[in-house]
Each structure stands twice: as structure tokens, then as C-alpha cells.
Amino acid sequence: MRMTSINPIISSWKRPGAFFMLLLLALTGAAQDQLTDKLPVDPRLKVGKLANGLTYYIQKNSRPEKKVELRLVVNAGSILEEDDQQGLAHFTEHMAFNGSKNFKKNDLVSFLQSIGVEFGADLNAYTGFDETVYILPTPTEKKENIEKGFQILEDWATTVAFENGEIDKERGVVLEESRLGKGAEDRMFRVVYPKLFEGSKYATRLPIGKDDILKNFKYDAIKRFYKDWYRPDLMAVIVVGDIDPAEAERLVKLHFEKIKAPASSKARSYADVPARTKSEGLVVTDPEATNPVIEIFYSSKKTKDETTVGDYRDYLVRSLFTSLMGQRLQELTQKAEPPFIFGASNIGGFARGFEGYQLFAYVGKTGVEVAMNALIQENERARRYGFTATELDRLKKMMMKGIERSYNERDKTESSNIVSEYVRNFLEKEPIPGIENEYKYFKAYLDGITLDEVNAFAAKTIPPPADHRLVVLSSPEKVDFKIPTNAELLAMADEASKKDPGAYEEKAIAAALLDKAPAAGTITSEKQNQALGTTELTLSNGVKVILKSTDFKNDQVIMNASRFGGQYLFDPSKDRFNAEFASTVVGQMGVGQFSPLDLRKVLAGKTATVSPRIGTISETLNGQCSAVDVETMLQLTYLYFTQPRKDDDLFKSFVSKQQALYQNMASDPQFTFQDSVISILYKNQPWAPKLPKPENFSKIDEQRALDIYKERFGNANGFTFVLVGKFDLAAIKPLLATYLASLPSTQQRSTFKDVGLRPVKGTVKKEIRKGTEPKSFIRMFWNGEAPYSEAEHLKLEALTEVLNIKLIETLREDLSGIYGGGMYGNLNKYPYNYYSAGVSLPCGPENVDKLIKATMAEIEKMKTNGPSETDLNKVKETWKQQYEVNIKDNTFWARQLLQSAELGSTGGEVLSYEKRIAALTPKDVKDAANKYLNMSNFVQVVLYPEK
Numbered sequence: 001m002r003m004t005s006i007n008p009i010i011s012s013w014k015r016p017g018a019f020f021m022l023l024l025l026a027l028t029g030a031a032q033d034q035l036t037d038k039l040p041v042d043p044r045l046k047v048g049k050l051a052n053g054l055t056y057y058i059q060k061n062s063r064p065e066k067k068v069e070l071r072l073v074v075n076a077g078s079i080l081e082e083d084d085q086q087g088l089a090h091f092t093e094h095m096a097f098n099g100s101k102n103f104k105k106n107d108l109v110s111f112l113q114s115i116g117v118e119f120g121a122d123l124n125a126y127t128g129f130d131e132t133v134y135i136l137p138t139p140t141e142k143k144e145n146i147e148k149g150f151q152i153l154e155d156w157a158t159t160v161a162f163e164n165g166e167i168d169k170e171r172g173v174v175l176e177e178s179r180l181g182k183g184a185e186d187r188m189f190r191v192v193y194p195k196l197f198e199g200s201k202y203a204t205r206l207p208i209g210k211d212d213i214l215k216n217f218k219y220d221a222i223k224r225f226y227k228d229w230y231r232p233d234l235m236a237v238i239v240v241g242d243i244d245p246a247e248a249e250r251l252v253k254l255h256f257e258k259i260k261a262p263a264s265s266k267a268r269s270y271a272d273v274p275a276r277t278k279s280e281g282l283v284v285t286d287p288e289a290t291n292p293v294i295e296i297f298y299s300s301k302k303t304k305d306e307t308t309v310g311d312y313r314d315y316l317v318r319s320l321f322t323s324l325m326g327q328r329l330q331e332l333t334q335k336a337e338p339p340f341i342f343g344a345s346n347i348g349g350f351a352r353g354f355e356g357y358q359l360f361a362y363v364g365k366t367g368v369e370v371a372m373n374a375l376i377q378e379n380e381r382a383r384r385y386g387f388t389a390t391e392l393d394r395l396k397k398m399m400m401k402g403i404e405r406s407y408n409e410r411d412k413t414e415s416s417n418i419v420s421e422y423v424r425n426f427l428e429k430e431p432i433p434g435i436e437n438e439y440k441y442f443k444a445y446l447d448g449i450t451l452d453e454v455n456a457f458a459a460k461t462i463p464p465p466a467d468h469r470l471v472v473l474s475s476p477e478k479v480d481f482k483i484p485t486n487a488e489l490l491a492m493a494d495e496a497s498k499k500d501p502g503a504y505e506e507k508a509i510a511a512a513l514l515d516k517a518p519a520a521g522t523i524t525s526e527k528q529n530q531a532l533g534t535t536e537l538t539l540s541n542g543v544k545v546i547l548k549s550t551d552f553k554n555d556q557v558i559m560n561a562s563r564f565g566g567q568y569l570f571d572p573s574k575d576r577f578n579a580e581f582a583s584t585v586v587g588q589m590g591v592g593q594f595s596p597l598d599l600r601k602v603l604a605g606k607t608a609t610v611s612p613r614i615g616t617i618s619e620t621l622n623g624q625c626s627a628v629d630v631e632t633m634l635q636l637t638y639l640y641f642t643q644p645r646k647d648d649d650l651f652k653s654f655v656s657k658q659q660a661l662y663q664n665m666a667s668d669p670q671f672t673f674q675d676s677v678i679s680i681l682y683k684n685q686p687w688a689p690k691l692p693k694p695e696n697f698s699k700i701d702e703q704r705a706l707d708i709y710k711e712r713f714g715n716a717n718g719f720t721f722v723l724v725g726k727f728d729l730a731a732i733k734p735l736l737a738t739y740l741a742s743l744p745s746t747q748q749r750s751t752f753k754d755v756g757l758r759p760v761k762g763t764v765k766k767e768i769r770k771g772t773e774p775k776s777f778i779r780m781f782w783n784g785e786a787p788y789s790e791a792e793h794l795k796l797e798a799l800t801e802v803l804n805i806k807l808i809e810t811l812r813e814d815l816s817g818i819y820g821g822g823m824y825g826n827l828n829k830y831p832y833n834y835y836s837a838g839v840s841l842p843c844g845p846e847n848v849d850k851l852i853k854a855t856m857a858e859i860e861k862m863k864t865n866g867p868s869e870t871d872l873n874k875v876k877e878t879w880k881q882q883y884e885v886n887i888k889d890n891t892f893w894a895r896q897l898l899q900s901a902e903l904g905s906t907g908g909e910v911l912s913y914e915k916r917i918a919a920l921t922p923k924d925v926k927d928a929a930n931k932y933l934n935m936s937n938f939v940q941v942v943l944y945p946e947k
Helices: 003-011 018-035 088-095 107-114 143-158 164-180 184-196 211-216 219-229 245-256 309-332 368-385 389-408 415-428 435-446 451-461 486-498 572-580 582-589 596-602 627-642 648-661 669-682 702-713 729-739 790-814 845-865 869-886 890-903 913-919 922-932
Strands: 046-049 055-060 067-074 124-127 132-139 235-241 280-286 293-298 340-348 354-363 469-476 523-529 534-539 544-549 557-564 608-614 618-625 720-725 762-769 776-785 822-828 834-843 937-944
Touching: 018 309, 046 245, 055 245, 055 415, 067 143, 067 415, 088 124, 088 132, 088 164, 088 219, 107 143, 107 869, 132 143, 143 245, 164 211, 164 219, 164 790, 164 834, 184 280, 184 469, 235 245, 235 415, 280 486, 293 368, 309 340, 309 368, 309 389, 309 435, 309 451, 309 596, 340 368, 340 648, 354 368, 354 648, 368 451, 368 486, 389 435, 389 451, 469 486, 523 729, 534 729, 544 729, 544 890, 557 627, 557 890, 572 582, 572 702, 582 596, 582 608, 582 648, 582 702, 608 627, 608 702, 618 627, 627 729, 669 762, 669 776, 669 937, 720 890, 776 845, 790 822, 790 834, 790 845, 790 869, 790 913, 790 922, 834 845, 845 922, 845 937, 869 913, 869 922
Parallel strands: 055 235, 280 469, 544 720, 762 937
Antiparallel strands: 046 055, 067 132, 067 235, 124 132, 293 354, 293 469, 340 354, 523 534, 534 544, 557 618, 557 720, 608 618, 776 834, 776 937, 822 834
């Protein structure tokens, strides 16, 4: 305990006697002993190690039911590659999906699709500098599927085939993944990165590797990497989900005990990150860059393992500091002329076992020097003067609320969240005491952390001006300010560090959202829907409320609301951008007496958010809260309807930041391409979609935007609210009467307007040339009018999902022409009955023609033959698995119930979903292909590089 915190208490007492002093020392000693206790392991978790060195983690968890999250974690990544293996740690990960002892070539992906595991969305893997992690969520309804899941993990660990022909085919896929990352940011990053990790192997081991090695490596190089590093002492198997732990342990031992540890093996070394020996400035520009960014990196230091309760308390101090620093920087962005668009500071690093202090800022209209001054001086302010008691107390409330919610949801936490902690424990030794213990530590220690402690941490952590640092400016070539030289950039930082920023001053804010509750309205009718488990209320002001009380989460309530109306009701020649940004502007200015920052302050200790939006044909609100904060969420809703706030400075800040953010966006080939696609699809129709551009924001009139918002939200008649989650029906009704039935309304009903916005008719094919990298992008669109029905919508979705399977098989696996991409399809009822479908394929320019040809060939096959029963069943099983999860999800229910209200349906389609997907036939999909993928209205746009 710090003496400064004891002195005020002792001074108010008489001089303590010997007994009191002994008692005080005993209590202090007990506290110190507790802080030196080793952190426990979550009692719900079993951690074991096999004789061959493989570690395993097993925990039963029933969210979601009938699923288990499996992970194979390999403590080996690109940092262990030899010079001829650069990129092959990642390539090995790819090959794990292309054949093993028990799954030939693409059989693994096909099998998993057949049991409802979707490639990419569910089944996945990633490779970093120091690790490779394989992700396999598996349904547990059938025992054989669980056994197959463990067999897959074993195959990944020991018997990846590495057939020469498959390696050569996969080269193209990995090169396409590499191509996706190329562009201005990548080019600038590859200049900065060697400087950032100067003297370290990390500087030359980016996981994606080098293209020339990916194209030409010898087969032995990748097999050598697998043999050297895929071994049990560097592996963990993690099992979290709806499975008996004893059965899980049996399967781990069955599949992994037999793996022999190598008689001799390479030492798993860890690369060093040397401290910086001098300060440097580095300016990097690129003609296709979009935003100037400042980054300041201080020397990295070795991290200390967190092993004791005291370490956990130190973690709380650190968390308080980083959050307080973030809030200070965010506050600067609210000025009328903000010094930067976004600013952040962090204690982190790119290399395992090392961390350093980092500063970051998106430069705004005021330029580099202003941004640099603000970023460094705000950190200097915290280093020299610390934070205030008010800031600290408020943040403690926020953090305590956060841990309370996690504790309340301890039996409703998703397995995927839990398993991620165990991955980090194996790789980085992150403590895993479990939520019960973490909640106990928060309660025991958070409140006792003093302001002096946090300020001392800030003074120790924020490097003083004399510390060596790398100051980086990454920027477009053309900007509205003078781009400094390397020396000038460093001098800016040095000069900013010398100035005394003065102590922080905080203004007082109101203590409550509302001075008094509004006069309540009434509930005029109530009816039950037993099948859906809902209660529908009609309020005295014409508002409808649909309630569904659930136990899906212990501490969550979701609120969605909508009504027809929207931007299309306004004259685009006068109000296009006023209407489009009206709700955004209000969100930036706040409600009642509170700016957005002040709103967060007054809500400290509560969890409640509300976001209004004016869409093209409707007004919506989305909100969520903890179970005890429903009234707060409804108070926020009342304020957003009745008291949108006008704030000239915050409006100017918003416009300034947006104009700066999009100032150079046209330099980005992808932005230009997307802008061209929209123009081709909709020509110059007044309400055609528009990408954000600086000139758009200068056309927003603050008062007119506010007036439009008030017009749309000033009359609540016709709104339907849906609340789903943990609440008591009897308790929530008076709150609804107070805050929703009291919303202003008139007898005027609101509806949307069909402004005649339609995609271009006929067949259109265009080429766009932009960019220097050899990157292309294929976009195809089918559209037209068609009657809406849930049945037809399902058929169109099935068509696009089956085609996604075929496109991956053909374009990726057979032709090696893409890494990702795919198809989508929608059938819409409003503002008119229409369908839209599309294909997106990033690729190399040399592959455009063959990929278009192959895509069209798959579509023609679908029109002629329909899908195979096997492929359609893969889609059905995936949907079934997703539905079983969704049906116990509050967000899903809130969305579906509101959508049913909008469509004028009973909501029964939610319950009949499984029957409807079971009834789908190959003929349904074939018919959908012919109906929706006809060439009468077809647009194809392809991006090519300029040269």
C-alpha cells in the first residue's frame, strides 16, 4: 500500500497504539502475501501434457449447444524460416487443406461442408511471425463427426501430404493472397518495417514471404519446414464446447499420444528486437496513398510474464492508463479545428515477448506539425501532470461494469471467445484464471488503485523526450501542406516534446440524462403470440412495441426500431446531403445537454447505447443495454427523438475530419473503381448511391440537416420497436409507457417514396484502368424486377451459396486464379419488388478472361443441370447449423421480428425456416438460376492497372 494513501487516514486519528500498529502490519502483510500468490488456472479447464510434449486444454461449454471449437496451435511461424523458406510457414498452412493421410486433396473441405462447416467463415487458419493456428468448429450431434474432427487435427499435425502437383497448384492461390495485400500501404510499410525492426530477424520475415520464393521454391524446402517445426513439443490441442471432457481427453490421447517426439530437433529460438540506438525521422510517400499518418515508435523492451495476483493488479493499472490516454486523445478530435482525425497511443508490439510505447495519428486538414504537436503534447501532459481523480473514478466505473457483465454471462459465453484465451496462454503465457477469479480481483483491487499509482505509471511508461524513437510520416505525394524531410520531421517531434502543455482541465457536466421523467403515455392494447413467445403492445401515440423475454444471455437486451420514411422523401437537388448525413450529424453533436464525449461520461457505470439512422426508405434505431440499464437505454431513445443537440464546433469538427479523410481517396485504385461501378450502374440519377467525397460534406447545412432529423424523428407515429433479451414483462411496461408512449406524435402516417432509382438496363461491359500494381478486380451484376416472397428469396440465396461452392472449387482449387471472392444475391420487396445478384473476384490481370469464362460456365451448368444433391445438401446443412445457433441469439430475434413487421408477415417464417430449407430441391435452384441470372440486364466491370 502506498504511504500517501495511508497518511490522510492516520492524521485524523490519535497516534496509534502498539496493538493497532501490529494489526495494521498484519493486514498489510496479508495483502502483500495475497499479491504474491500464483495466479490459478480456471477451475473449469483441464490442462494436460502428453509424454511427447504436446499440451492440451479441455473445457465443457454449452454456448452454442451441439458444437465444439477445436484448435491445433503450432508454436512456429515465419520467424523460423530459413532464407529459402520465406513465406513457407504460411504456405504450409495452405497445404494442410490440400491433402493428408486420411483426406485426399480437397476431400477435407468437402467433408466439412457436408456437416455444415463453411470454408472461410468457420473452417480457417492463420500464420503469424511466431505461430500457426488451425480453426475447426465441429458439430457434436453425431459422434462420428467429432471423431473426424480430431482425425483432421491429427492429420494437420503429422501427415500433410505435400504432393508436388498440389504444391504447384497452390502457388497461384498464395500468390493471389499476396497480390491482395499489394498497394500503397504495403509499399510504404515495406520501407518502414525494416527500420522499425532494424537489427532483428523480424525485419526480413513477413509471414506472406517473397513472391519469387513462392513461385520457385523447391518441394523439399516446405517439407523441411514441416518436419522441423510441426512436432508435439511445439503444439497444443484446444477443445472447448458441448462435449464431455472425459471423451475429449480420450480423443486427444487416442490421436496424439502415438505421435513420437523427434530423437533430435532444432531448438525453438526466439528472435531479439534490439533497442533503438538513436532517434530518426522517416518520411515515406506514395502516389496512391490516401491519408497522411504519423507513427512514433519507441524502443521495444522484453515483456515480463504475468504469474502472480500482483501482476494482475499491475495489469489493471496499465489498463486504466491506456484507456485514460485514449480518452484524452479522442477529446482532441472534438475541436472545431481538430489537430488530427484520429489519435491513439498504445503499449504494444509486433514481436512476441517485446513491447514498446507507440503513438499514432491520422493527419487532418491542419497538417503534420499541428498533429505532431497535439499528439506528443497530450502525452507529455499525462507524463508530467497525470490524470484527474474525476477521470479515474469514472473509468473505474466503466471497467467494473464491463467485468460485471462478463461475470454475469459466465455460463453464456461463446466457446470461440473462450478458446482464444487458451490459444494466447499457450503461445504468450497470458494468464487464464477464469472469469470468477478475474471478477474477484477486480472487486478486490480496482477501487484501491490510487490516482498517484496511475500517474506514476504514466510518468514511467510515456518515454521522456530524450528517449530514442522512430518518427514516421506515411503520406500521399500530393497534400495541402509541405511534406517535411526526415530531419524536419524528427525536429518537429523534438520541438513538440520541449513545450509545457500545462495540466488538464475538465469541465463539469450534468449528473443525469433527464432532469425529470416525461409525462407517461399509456398502453392501449396488448396481445400475445404464443408460438413466437412475444407480446405486442400498442401505445397511445401510435407506437407499436414487440417484446420477447429470453434467457439466451443473462445481461443483454437488444432494441431495434424502424418506420418507413427516409431520405427519398426529400428533394435531392436541395437536400441530398442534408438528408443523407442528418442522423450522422446528430450522432456527432449529441443529445440534450451532452456532447458524445459527455454522454459517455454521464453513462459511466452503465451499459446502454442507442444509434438513430435515416436510411433511404426508413428511419431506424438500434440499441442495446445490460439487463439493469433498460431505463437508461429508453431515456437515450427519448432524448434522440426529442432533444437532438446543435453544436457548431462539433459540426465543424465532423466536416473537417471527413473532408480530410476523403481528400485523397481518389488516388486509391479500388475507390476509383468502385466509384466507376456505381456510375455505370446508375448513371447520373439524382438518388444514385455516392461514395464519400470532400465536396459532399461542404454541401451539408448544419441547421437544415438538424431540421430534417427533427422532421423525421419528431413524429413517432408508425414506429415499431422490438426488444429482445433479459427483462421482466411486468417491470418493463411502465418504462415503455414513460419513455416510448410519451414520444411526440401526430395523426400523420409516414411512408416511403419510390424515386424511380433503377440500375441500367441491357448488357453493359466496361474496363477501368487505374493503379500501378498488377491487380485486377472483376465485378458482375444481374438485376431486374421480380415479385417478392420468402420462398423465392430462399431459392435465390441457395443459388448463390451453391455457386460459391463451385466457384471456389473451379476458380481457386482447379485454376489457382483467386484467393477469395464470391457471389451474393438478394430479393427485395421495397421500395419496389426487385432482385440483385453479383460476383466479386479480385485477381491478376492475366487471369481475367479465363476467370470470367469459368464463372459463366459454372452459371450455365447451373441453368442447364441445376446443382448436385451433394452440393445443395452442403448449403442446407450449413444453414441448419447456423439456424441452431441463431435461434438462441437475441440479436437474430430482434432483427427477424422487426423484418417480419416491415414485411407485414406474422413472423412464423422464423419458426418454419428448417422446414423451408429442407423442402428446397435442385430444380428450385436450377429455376432460380434461369430466372435471376439471365443476361437481359447484365453489367460487367473490370479493373485493370494503368499500364
